[in-house]
Amino acid sequence: MRHPLYAIYGIMVLAFASFAQYEGWSLTRVNEVKNIPKTVRDNPGAYRSHYGGYYRYMGGK
Amino acid sequence: MSQPAVNCPNCGAVVRFRWSGAVQTTCEYCRSILVRRDLNLEKVGEVGDLPREVSPIQIGTEGIFHNKAFQVVGRILYEYEDGGWNEWHIVFNDGVSGWLSDAQLEYTVSFLIKPPEVLPSADQIARARLFFWGGVRYEVTSVTRAHYRGVAGELPFEYWDKKDLVFADLRTADARFGTIDYSEAVPLLFLGEAVEFDDLHLKNLREFDVVGAAGQMAKTAVSGLNCPSCGAPLTLSAAGHSLSVVCGQCHSILDAKDPNLQVIEKFEAKQSIKPVIPLGSRGKVEGTEYDVIGFQVRSTDADDMPDSWDEYLLFNRYKGFRYLTLYNGHWNYVKTVPASPERIQVGKKPGAKLMGHTYVLFDTELATTTYVLGEFPWRVHVGEKNGTKDFIAVPRILSCEISEQETVWSLGEYMTGAQVWQAFQLPGQPPPAEGIFANQPAPFAGKASSMWRVCLNLLSAVILLAIIVYMVAGQESVFRHQYSFSPRSGAEASFVTDTFEVKGHPSNVEIAIHTDLRNNWAYFGMALINESTGQGYDFGREVSYYTGDDGEGSRNDSVIVPSVVPGRYYLRVEPEMDKNAQSMVYTLEIKRSVPSAAFFWIAAVLLLIPPALTTWRAAKFEGQRWSQSDFSHRDESDS
Numbered sequence: 001m002r003h004p005l006y007a008i009y010g011i012m013v014l015a016f017a018s019f020a021q022y023e024g025w026s027l028t029r030v031n032e033v034k035n036i037p038k039t040v041r042d043n044p045g046a047y048r049s050h051y052g053g054y055y056r057y058m059g060g061k
Numbered sequence: 062m063s064q065p066a067v068n069c070p071n072c073g074a075v076v077r078f079r080w081s082g083a084v085q086t087t088c089e090y091c092r093s094i095l096v097r098r099d100l101n102l103e104k105v106g107e108v109g110d111l112p113r114e115v116s117p118i119q120i121g122t123e124g125i126f127h128n129k130a131f132q133v134v135g136r137i138l139y140e141y142e143d144g145g146w147n148e149w150h151i152v153f154n155d156g157v158s159g160w161l162s163d164a165q166l167e168y169t170v171s172f173l174i175k176p177p178e179v180l181p182s183a184d185q186i187a188r189a190r191l192f193f194w195g196g197v198r199y200e201v202t203s204v205t206r207a208h209y210r211g212v213a214g215e216l217p218f219e220y221w222d223k224k225d226l227v228f229a230d231l232r233t234a235d236a237r238f239g240t241i242d243y244s245e246a247v248p249l250l251f252l253g254e255a256v257e258f259d260d261l262h263l264k265n266l267r268e269f270d271v272v273g274a275a276g277q278m279a280k281t282a283v284s285g286l287n288c289p290s291c292g293a294p295l296t297l298s299a300a301g302h303s304l305s306v307v308c309g310q311c312h313s314i315l316d317a318k319d320p321n322l323q324v325i326e327k328f329e330a331k332q333s334i335k336p337v338i339p340l341g342s343r344g345k346v347e348g349t350e351y352d353v354i355g356f357q358v359r360s361t362d363a364d365d366m367p368d369s370w371d372e373y374l375l376f377n378r379y380k381g382f383r384y385l386t387l388y389n390g391h392w393n394y395v396k397t398v399p400a401s402p403e404r405i406q407v408g409k410k411p412g413a414k415l416m417g418h419t420y421v422l423f424d425t426e427l428a429t430t431t432y433v434l435g436e437f438p439w440r441v442h443v444g445e446k447n448g449t450k451d452f453i454a455v456p457r458i459l460s461c462e463i464s465e466q467e468t469v470w471s472l473g474e475y476m477t478g479a480q481v482w483q484a485f486q487l488p489g490q491p492p493p494a495e496g497i498f499a500n501q502p503a504p505f506a507g508k509a510s511s512m513w514r515v516c517l518n519l520l521s522a523v524i525l526l527a528i529i530v531y532m533v534a535g536q537e538s539v540f541r542h543q544y545s546f547s548p549r550s551g552a553e554a555s556f557v558t559d560t561f562e563v564k565g566h567p568s569n570v571e572i573a574i575h576t577d578l579r580n581n582w583a584y585f586g587m588a589l590i591n592e593s594t595g596q597g598y599d600f601g602r603e604v605s606y607y608t609g610d611d612g613e614g615s616r617n618d619s620v621i622v623p624s625v626v627p628g629r630y631y632l633r634v635e636p637e638m639d640k641n642a643q644s645m646v647y648t649l650e651i652k653r654s655v656p657s658a659a660f661f662w663i664a665a666v667l668l669l670i671p672p673a674l675t676t677w678r679a680a681k682f683e684g685q686r687w688s689q690s691d692f693s694h695r696d697e698s699d700s
Contacts, residue, residue, distance in 0.1 A: 002508075002511045002512075002515070003508070003511065003512050003515050006512060006515055006516075006671050006672075007515060007519075009671065010515070010516075010519035010522075010668055013519070013664045013667045013668055014519070014522055014523065014526060014664060016660075016664065016667075017523065017526065017660045017661055017663070017664035018526060018530075020657075020660040021530050021534075021656060021657065021660060022566075022568070023567065023568065023623070023624055024567065024568035024569025024570075024621075024623055024624055024625065024654060024655075024657075025569070025623045025624065025657070025660065026569055026621035026622065026623035026657060026659075027657075027659050028600070028620050028621050028622070028623070029600070030598045030599070030600045030620070030622050030623065031598070031599040031600065032596070032597070032598055032599075033588065033596070033597040033598070033599045034595070034596055034597075035595045035596075036588070036590050036595045036596070036597040037595065038592075038595065040557065040590065040633055041557050041592075041631065044553075044555040044556050044557050044633050044635070045553045045554075045555045047555070047588065047633055
């Protein structure tokens with residue numbers, strides 16, 4: 001191998017991609033919320049989503 | 062080879078013939094020139110005094126050419142205004158006879174052949190004339206008017222009283238060689254090739270005042286003299302080869318061929334220049350020892366920017382002359398090439414082809430000799446101007462020097478200062494290299510292409526990995542249900558789904574939304590909630606779909622929630638639409654362990670960065686290199 005450092009770097013990149021797949025990493029923005037009360041099942045409307053509660057105009061025609 | 066013996070008709074000594082086909086020989090005792098007449102020998106003349114022997118070859122020397130053994134049996138010595146050369150008559154074991162030429166220790170082997178066409182007469186032959194024989198382009202590189210100086214040994218013809226003669230030397234782009242010999246009424250053609258000293262495997266060589274094999278000279282082969290102008294001591298290391306010697310004290314240029322060292326000219330030097338490699342130094346380059354015997358400074362004033370470089374002349378008494386050039390700390394080891402490179406076009410640039418290598422024109426200059434020191438095998442003259450053209454094929458540089466008398470091609474190979482310092486065992490540090498030189502090897506050039514090959518292999522591995530991941534990924538559907546939503550109903554929009562089991566190791570979960578939207582939008586505020594721990598992943602997705610000429614969007618969308626630990630989960634969903642919109646039917650589908658192409662793309666980009674960076678650095682280096690050439694952007698815009 002003429003470029004051992006690059007080859008090692010490449011193998012690390014491949015390992016990173018494999019690990020990311022195994023762990024199920026994602027680039028999607030998701031908020032992790034702790035301790036959501038169990039009452040949400042009985043009263044879903046009481047839960048305030050991080051993303052909810054504001055008007056969105058979607059560029060419709 | 063048979064060795065018949067007869068008696069010399071002049072002195073009676075035994076004359077032995079090494080070659081039965083010899084027509085003429087010389088008596089080693091009385092130096093009579095003897096010609097065969099039937100069974101007898103006739104004396105036709107006497108060998109005169111020959112100049113000092115400087116060729117390592119002698120009668121009796123044996124060698125190998127193209128795997129065939131030969132022996133030197135005779136010699137003709139020629140002289141011309143600027144020197145002389147030997148034509149050694151060689152006879153191979155199979156009786157074939159040829160000629161080994163030694164001109165200033167540059168060697169060629171050639172054979173008499175029948176000319177493929179009628180050869181031009183001596184007054185019609187001129188430099189640069191081309192011949193095409195057997196598909197090979199021969200160019201006349203020099204026409205020399207020489208005179209016979211002496212003969213020795215056995216020759217295939219009578220040759221002893223000829224006077225002025227014309228010889229035209231021909232070269233090819235692949236070091237083939239030819240001579241048109243005008244010593245007879247009908248011109249003779251000799252064709253052969255240039256050969257390196259080592260390739261001839263010569264033995265029984267002449268022993269000078271030193272003992273040792275080629276490249277291992279003892280330090281005694283010099284002539285000590287004094288300058289006739291100022292009396293300063295002079296050294297002639299290449300006596301017999303040198304034509305000029307320059308006194309370092311008074312700057313007199315002396316005729317090295319003259320026993321009295323006649324002063325040819327004196328030059329004015331603003332200051333004495335001390336070569337960084339002292340004259341007389343001995344070093345080993347490419348396995349051969351060379352003495353530094355001469356030094357000159359040459360300059361140009363291209364673009365009104367005075368510039369100069371140093372040239373060191375190296376000498377080995379078996380292998381001849383080589384050069385070391387120095388410019389801004391950049392060195393080149395140079396030797397003249399016994400060839401006439403073919404002029405070609407390389408893209409938009411002029412080029413030259415030599416020994417299978419293609420060279421690209423780099424620059425054209427007018428070089429002026431401004432300072433000289435030591436000895437030279439040509440008549441040096443301060444103020445002498447020569448046109449030069451440099452062609453490059455990194456790390457080599459092919460230079461063409463054009464004077465009124467001749468065109469000389471030489472081939473250089475880049476050396477670092479450290480290599481030169483090591484070769485000559487010089488103290489201290491070499492001058493630091495500044496800028497980028499024409500044929501300086503690019504530190505990244507070779508690396509870039511080989512790095513791209515490694516990159517290709519790694520990218521193939523990424524693709525293979527992606528295929529495997531997509532093949533083995535579970536993508537297990539853990540939940541699927543259809544819902545409807547009507548914004549006009551005014552009812553609470555949010556709801557929770559039934560719980561579902563997410564299994565396996567921590568991995569991702571994909572939530573896909575499939576709607577029947579048409580010219581409308583919807584927003585889904587969602588939370589994936591672990592029933593037992595209360596841990597949730599909160600996210601929102603927008604779905605919009607419009608038809609028409611400039612339609613856009615999609616009815617479907619998905620989101621991947623990363624690293625979800627196993628457990629029982631449910632979704633809290635809060636759809637939202639325009640208050641006046643029609644109702645929507647949508648399906649939510651949840652899958653476990655879904656492969657993501659994003660990380661393979663990221664890996665590919667990460668793998669591309671190092672070779673791309675290396676290529677960029679190599680391109681930048683080449684840009685800086687060519688900015689010094691005739692083809693820089695500045696010159697192109699000027700023209």
